[in-house]
Amino acid sequence: MKKLIMGALAIASIAALAAEPVEVEKGRVAVVYFSWSPSGNTRFAAKTIAEKASADIYEIKPEKPYNSDYSACCDEANPECRQKTLRPIKPLAIDLAKYDVVFVGTPNWWGTMAPPARTWVVNNAGALKGKTVCLFQTHGGGGMQNLERDFKSITPDCKVLPAKAFSGSSVRSSVAALEKFVDERIKLK
Ligand SMILES: Cc1cc2nc3c(=O)[nH]c(=O)nc-3n(C[C@H](O)[C@H](O)[C@H](O)COP(=O)(O)O)c2cc1C
Numbered sequence: 770m771k772k773l774i775m776g777a778l779a780i781a782s783i784a785a786l787a788a789e790p791v792e793v794e795k796g797r798v799a800v801v802y803f804s805w806s807p808s809g810n811t812r813f814a815a816k817t818i819a820e821k822a823s824a825d826i827y828e829i830k831p832e833k834p835y836n837s838d839y840s841a842c843c844d845e846a847n848p849e850c851r852q853k854t855l856r857p858i859k860p861l862a863i864d865l866a867k868y869d870v871v872f873v874g875t876p877n878w879w880g881t882m883a884p885p886a887r888t889w890v891v892n893n894a895g896a897l898k899g900k901t902v903c904l905f906q907t908h909g910g911g912g913m914q915n916l917e918r919d920f921k922s923i924t925p926d927c928k929v930l931p932a933k934a935f936s937g938s939s940v941r942s943s944v945a946a947l948e949k950f951v952d953e954r955i956k957l958k
Contacts, residue, residue, distance in 0.1 A: 790956040791901050791930070793870045798824035798955065799863065802874030803886040805835060805842065810907040810937035815874045817944055818905065821951040824872070825863075831885045832857040843879075850879035853919075855888040865896040870903070870955055873920070876937065877908035881919045890923050897927050903954055904932035907940055930954045 800822065802815035812828070819826040833856075835842045849856055865871070875886035882890070882904075890897070904920045906913070917932035933950050935943055 788953075790952065790954055791870060791928075792956050792958050793901070795823050795957045797867065797869040798822045798872070798957075799865075799868040799870070800824045800826045800872045800874065801829060801861070801863065801889060802826070802872075803829040803876070803883050803889070804874075805876060805883065806839075806937075808937070810935075810940045811874045811876050813940050814905055814907055814935055814943075814947055815872075817947040818872055818874070818951055821948045822870075822872070822955060823957060825868075827861050827863050829861060829885045829889045830859045832859055846878050846884065849884040850881050853881070853887065854884065855891060856884035858885050858888050858892075861889065865893060865900070868900065870901045871897065872903050872905060874905045874907075875916070877906050877911050877914060877916060877934070880911060880914035880916075882906075882916055887919070887923070890920065894923060894926070897924060899926065899928075901928045901930060901955075903930040905935065905950065906932070907935050907937040909937055 800815050800819040802811050804810065804812035815826060836845050873886060873890060875882045902924055904917060906916050913932065913934040920932060921929050
């Protein structure tokens, strides 16, 4: 019985340690995101996170913009999302060597990462090696779906912190939750 209790305590303390925010020097955090809709839900989340984390912020843009009509954009993105094909993106002037922690933001598109965000992560998998990375996403009701799983599958050499989904329609009233998300993952020193 005593052994069982000791074991449970050890597991509990390991879990508590795992949940500790990652210590990072101020200025060594970046936020990289893609956002498509005119309301810019993921952009809002990214800006709020960047402000809280004193982070530099970078926006991913596809070389060829998606159709500006919602349902046409859904049709255009569907095969890319299903087949996980990459979407060429504009060069992003980011030097990842400057950062230890990188937050990556994307809208939920067809249950996964929007292709431009996926493309950036895939293209930078080597430069992200050994860094702490963290996904956040906004969605239209589907929640996390496959995003965290898909993100982790392309960042195997990184320390991936737990991802978080935010409702797109209420993201502007979720500032406290966005800030809590940052506080639970990193501690600036
Ligand atoms: C092409 C496309 C596919 C989408 N697929 C989903 C989905 O599968 N599940 C979901 O919850 N929301 C889906 N949405 C809704 C967006 O995730 C949501 O509106 C998001 O907050 C938009 O972020 P943005 O303003 O940064 O573009 C989709 C939107 C688009 C344009």
